Amino acid sequence: MLSKKTKYALHALTYLGKHKDEKTVLIHDIAEEHGISHKFLENILLELKKAGMLGSKKGKGGGYYLIKEPKDIPLSKVIRLLDGPIALLPCVSLNYYEPCAECKSEALCGINKVMVQVRDETLKILENKTLEDILKTG
Amino acid sequence: MLSKKTKYALHALTYLGKHKDEKTVLIHDIAEEHGISHKFLENILLELKKAGMLGSKKGKGGGYYLIKEPKDIPLSKVIRLLDGPIALLPCVSLNYYEPCAECKSEALCGINKVMVQVRDETLKILENKTLEDILKTG
DNA sequence: ATAAACCCTATTTAATTTATAGGGTTTATG
DNA sequence: CATAAACCCTATAAATTAAATAGGGTTTAT
Numbered sequence: 001m002l003s004k005k006t007k008y009a010l011h012a013l014t015y016l017g018k019h020k021d022e023k024t025v026l027i028h029d030i031a032e033e034h035g036i037s038h039k040f041l042e043n044i045l046l047e048l049k050k051a052g053m054l055g056s057k058k059g060k061g062g063g064y065y066l067i068k069e070p071k072d073i074p075l076s077k078v079i080r081l082l083d084g085p086i087a088l089l090p091c092v093s094l095n096y097y098e099p100c101a102e103c104k105s106e107a108l109c110g111i112n113k114v115m116v117q118v119r120d121e122t123l124k125i126l127e128n129k130t131l132e133d134i135l136k137t138g
Numbered sequence: 139m140l141s142k143k144t145k146y147a148l149h150a151l152t153y154l155g156k157h158k159d160e161k162t163v164l165i166h167d168i169a170e171e172h173g174i175s176h177k178f179l180e181n182i183l184l185e186l187k188k189a190g191m192l193g194s195k196k197g198k199g200g201g202y203y204l205i206k207e208p209k210d211i212p213l214s215k216v217i218r219l220l221d222g223p224i225a226l227l228p229c230v231s232l233n234y235y236e237p238c239a240e241c242k243s244e245a246l247c248g249i250n251k252v253m254v255q256v257r258d259e260t261l262k263i264l265e266n267k268t269l270e271d272i273l274k275t276g
Numbered sequence: 277a278t279a280a281a282c283c284c285t286a287t288t289t290a291a292t293t294t295a296t297a298g299g300g301t302t303t304a305t306g
Numbered sequence: 307c308a309t310a311a312a313c314c315c316t317a318t319a320a321a322t323t324a325a326a327t328a329g330g331g332t333t334t335a336t
Contacts, residue, residue, distance in 0.1 A: 002226050010249050011240055034240040040295055059303025060311040075252060088140050102149055102172040110272030111148050114213060114263065121259040125252065134248030141324065178326055197334025198280040301314065
């Protein structure tokens with residue numbers, strides 16, 4: 001399951017996407033809209049900013065704004081940033097690989113094989129669906 | 139990511155599948171083979187038993203054994219039993235549905251839409267792949 | 277009778293997630 | 307230039323969940 005952090009991030013990005021005609025958007029407004037703690041959301045927006053997904057303006061009248069086109073923000077990127085691996089097993093993760101302690105041989109592990117398939121199908125969706133797709137409906 | 143419980147369960151089932159010519163298999167042997175705590179594994183095997191996935195024999199010379207053909211144990215069932223939902227969001231789970239607190243309208247939520255897709259593709263694999271498939275390789 | 281092995285429930289520990297706290301820095305504005 | 311608005315940063319606490327342990331109970335082959 002996705003963490004709240006990731007869900008909040010997706011909602012925040014969606015909010016920013018919907019308001020991209022405005023110059024900046026306040027943390028406060030996003031937090032209120034989705035009933036998220038202001039401070040918790042602040043941390044998330046900072047992470048998104050450091051990851052180059054959005055920009056901000058300090059001082060009075062400041063706020064956050066998208067610095068990329070929604071179509072250039074794949075969901076996989078957001079999930080990986082906030083949640084870490086998308087794969088169901090560490091031994092199958094492309095970005096956060098680790099061997100499984102209880103597994104003798106990865107090459108001979110049937111569980112591994114299935115989870116590679118799941119990962120690939122999942123990524124096929126999450127790497128191609130972007131913020132733009134979410135904006136269409138939401 | 140799958141919990142250790144689920145991973146241990148899958149390994150235990152695999153072990154039982156490999157030794158199904160033997161009448162029973164000891165917790166001890168499975169635990170040792172995969173470096174799992176005996177007692178922790180015991181709890182897991184009990185859950186699998188209660189769920190009707192395996193049988194046991196008490197007393198000296200007892201142990202656990204599969205009561206189903208490996209091909210009749212889909213991975214989705216094991217994962218759901220030990221880990222709960224397979225879906226990435228509660229609002230998209232078939233077996234553990236719950237609305238998302240931060241979401242205003244499920245019907246209008248673009249995140250929801252994408253996660254339905256991910257769920258469906260994942261289930262397409264996990265409901266059709268069974269213990270038998272894992273045994274082939276592992 | 278005894279030892280081996282599963283059965284059951286409760287508790288503890290550890291890890292992770294979620295949230296809060298508190299001050300620092302920048303900047304528009306009057 | 308004073309002020310208030312707003313983001314910036316790091317640390318800590320609280321809550322939840324996952325993982326492991328504990329300890330005795332019951333069954334059964336020998």
